[in-house]
Amino acid sequence: MPSGTTYLLFISFALAAAFTPGPAVMLSIHNAMHHGWRHAILSSLGNISGLLVLSSFSALGLDAVLQSSESAFTAVKVAGAAYLIWLGVQQWRNAAQRPAATQTASNLHMQTGHANKPHKLYVKGLMVALSNPKAIVFIAALFPQFLTASRPLGPQYLALTLTFMAISLLALSTYAGLAVMARRRLKVWFASGWPQRVSGSVFCAFGLSLLRLQRG
Template identity: 45%
Template structure:
């Protein structure tokens, strides 16, 4: 993978991981319950789950890569459209990432690091959209003719690192700015900025697919 493609993937991964989702909500919830430092234990578990889900998605893409260039192009086109869909959905959302985070004392057991780790891993493994998401994102940056395993390792490790950075950011921010994050106007602005970025990304990838065709 060329360094320019990797830097672009880093930018996309940061955009994706900083957009609110189940793992971000868990990081916020655990930060409020047990503190930002121990909340990162669940983020480590989430990273493990992402590696498993990514491996499943990549196994399917490896078959497509090896068998049909046309099918791979269609997969990339579907992935670009899926990113546009995610952007529209995020734009229309009116919910606050803090308001939706479960804050009951039982959300995380402060005496069990193992439970925090398993909790994060299960959030990744039980997300029904995870395989679809990886199947949509990764083909945009994969190169036919290069080892799939190496590309899988680089892409997944980069994505997990970005995810953990995002979780740490939200965990710290939740402790410092809980009331501000819950403000509906700020929540709506954040959702529209991140949603618009998703749409622009998807449209730009569609243009790349059209030129490649």
């Protein structure tokens, strides 16, 4: 475990990073609005599992591969961008199939039931976390700043990783709760399908911006 002061400083950085809107936040909001808070948590658990994978990659030094190999970085970047854009397109397509506001809740459940299976939501959250090659570089750049060289590095790295996962889950859960409250207040707009179109556009924008990333 890092020293007390260092650990508190890390928490402040982690809070800022976790609560900054990004693809994971948008996915959490989307799932909360369309499937409910509990289903949003499933995708959030997938996302923090992805953070654990990325942290492990960073600890193994795989971030250096992305930093040193232009082709490897480009391949991961294009794959991640394609996945985010695909998510956006799917949300636009689903928005066109939204049931009218007058349809019953049971009909709504039947039309969306295939999309809210627990394993699918979990995998989608995991893939969103793994779709950004800069995430590995971010973790690799952030974590070493809070490690004490005179102490065993393994336990410190694990403590920072688990803390970052917990804070990320807190942030995603908070956004999901706010989305659920907004849905209750905006039922008509929600039924129109426009929330899906908006979130789909944001996912596409994230994907296109990812294509512009350069190795840092």
